[in-house]
Amino acid sequence: MISWAVTGSSRGLGLEFVRQLSERQDNIVFALVRNTTSSPELTKLAASKPNVHIVLGDLNSLPQLQEAAKTVSSITGGSLDVLINNAAYLDTDTSTLLPSQLSTTENLEQVKESISKSVESNVLGAIYVTNSFLPLIERGTEKKIVHISTGMADTDLVLGTGIAASVPYSTSKAMLNSLVAKYGAELQPKGIHIVALSPGWVETSPVPQEALEWMASMFRKIEPTVNGRIQKEDSVRDQLETISNLGWEAQGRMISHHGDRNWF
Ligand SMILES: NC(=O)c1ccc[n+]([C@@H]2O[C@H](COP(=O)([O-])OP(=O)(O)OC[C@H]3O[C@@H](n4cnc5c(N)ncnc54)[C@H](OP(=O)(O)O)[C@@H]3O)[C@@H](O)[C@H]2O)c1
Numbered sequence: 001m002i003s004w005a006v007t008g009s010s011r012g013l014g015l016e017f018v019r020q021l022s023e024r025q026d027n028i029v030f031a032l033v034r035n036t037t038s039s040p041e042l043t044k045l046a047a048s049k050p051n052v053h054i055v056l057g058d059l060n061s062l063p064q065l066q067e068a069a070k071t072v073s074s075i076t077g078g079s080l081d082v083l084i085n086n087a088a089y090l091d092t093d094t095s096t097l098l099p100s101q102l103s104t105t106e107n108l109e110q111v112k113e114s115i116s117k118s119v120e121s122n123v124l125g126a127i128y129v130t131n132s133f134l135p136l137i138e139r140g141t142e143k144k145i146v147h148i149s150t151g152m153a154d155t156d157l158v159l160g161t162g163i164a165a166s167v168p169y170s171t172s173k174a175m176l177n178s179l180v181a182k183y184g185a186e187l188q189p190k191g192i193h194i195v196a197l198s199p200g201w202v203e204t205s206p207v208p209q210e211a212l213e214w215m216a217s218m219f220r221k222i223e224p225t226v227n228g229r230i231q232k233e234d235s236v237r238d239q240l241e242t243i244s245n246l247g248w249e250a251q252g253r254m255i256s257h258h259g260d261r262n263w264f
Contacts, residue, residue: 001026001027001028002026002027002028002081002082002141002142003027003028003029003030003072003076003079003080003081003082003140004017004021004027004028004029004030004080004081004082004083004084005029005030005032005055005068005072005080005082005083005084005133006018006021006029006030006031006032006084006086007032007057007059007084007085007086007087007129008032008033008059008086008087008088009031009032009033009039009042009054009086010033010034010035010038010039010042011039011041011042011204012204012205012232013086013148013199013202013204013232013235013236014031014086014087015031015039015041015042015045016232016233016235016236017084017086017236017239017240018031018042018045018052019045020233020236020237020240021240022045022049022051022052025051027051028051028053028075028076029049029051029052029053030053030055030068030071030072030075030080031046031052031053031054031055032055032056032057032068032087033054033055033056033057034056034057034058034059034087036054036055036056042054053071053072053075055068055071055072056068057129059085059087059089059121059125059126059128059129060120060121060124060125060128061128062128062132065128065129065132065133066132068132069132069133069135069136072133072136073136076136078136078139079136079137079139079140079141080133080136080137080139080140081137081140081141081142081143081144082140082142082144082145082146082243083129083130083133083137083144083145083146084146084148084243085125085126085129085130085145085146085147085148086148087121087125088121088122088148088169088173089117089118089120089121089122089169089172090169090205091114091117091118091168091169093110093114094107094110094111094114094167094168095165095166095168095169096165097111097165097167098164098165098167099164099167102167111168114168115167115168115171115172117168118168118169118171118172119172119175121172122169122172122173122175122176123172123175123176123179126147126176126179126180127179130145130147130183130194133145134192137192138190138192143190143191143192143193144192144193144194144243144246145183145187145192145193145194145195146194146195146196146197146239146243147176147179147180147194147195147196147197148196148197148198148199149173149176149177149180149196149197149198149254150169150170150173150198150199151198151200151201151256151263151264152166152169152170152173153170153171153173153174153176153177153254154198154254154261154263156222156261157222157263158170160221160222161218161219161221161222162218162221163215163218173196176196177196177254180194180195180196180252180253180254181252181253182252183252184251184252184253185252188248188251188252193246193248193250193251194251194252195246195250195251195252195253195254195255196253196254196255197239197242197243197254197255197256197257198254198255198256198257198263199235199236199239199257200230200234200235200238200256200257200263200264201215201219201226201228201229201230201263201264202229202230202231202232202235203228203229203230203231203232204232212228212229216228219264223262223263223264225264226264230264235257238257238258239257241259242255242256242257242258242259245259
């Protein structure tokens, strides 16, 4: 039996992780959400799959995540095999602004809030959830921690595509990647794998067609085969394969759903 905890399981990639993992009866899946009743899809899935447990867990609440770890521990007997921290704050208010436009008198307060919320969820939240579950992971057999990041935080992608916007989100994920490297250094001697994993460019939330076409044209500057977003079923299938093959060469680094540095 392999135990998994997935944050942000209400929708998008998190829900798809829970769906695919629950298909194997030798998995037990803890679906962490910040609202246990807001996702009809997850409620329906958990009702039909006895190996899925919905657990309250807001990335911004350390006490809630510590309580979530207690709940998981009481069911597994004290351990967790794999933690997938998938939840994130995805800012939309300031996402189109270029770095030079981030400090006008009109938008400064909004920009400050956007950066602060991105760091609170995507960096501090990652520390909260990692530290809450670390004692369980130490007692697990797989000993794997995965933080879902993004190719948008990769310097080569930014400079190669020329995508200068999405600053609060991308920089908070770059900070997450650095945090993962720090944990990588600390946890390797304990035999614990930790990586930042980019899921690809995936169809989850709706995005206007014009924006999708612009993004695709920018991405094609470094990867000419990009046509559009990939399906979440394919992304999660590839991510799970990469997680199952995780070796020490990836320790503390950001890798893609393919297990390499191809972000598409
Ligand atoms: N989709 C892509 O193309 C893409 C590309 C690169 C990276 N990623 C990364 O992949 C991950 C999942 O993205 P997605 O596209 O599936 O996003 P999504 O559809 O917007 O889902 C985000 C999830 O995070 C949860 N969440 C947000 N803030 C939270 C908090 N404070 N505590 C707990 N849960 C919280 C949301 O819960 P609620 O339902 O309660 O809001 C939701 O379940 C993210 O880390 C994202 O950065 C996605």
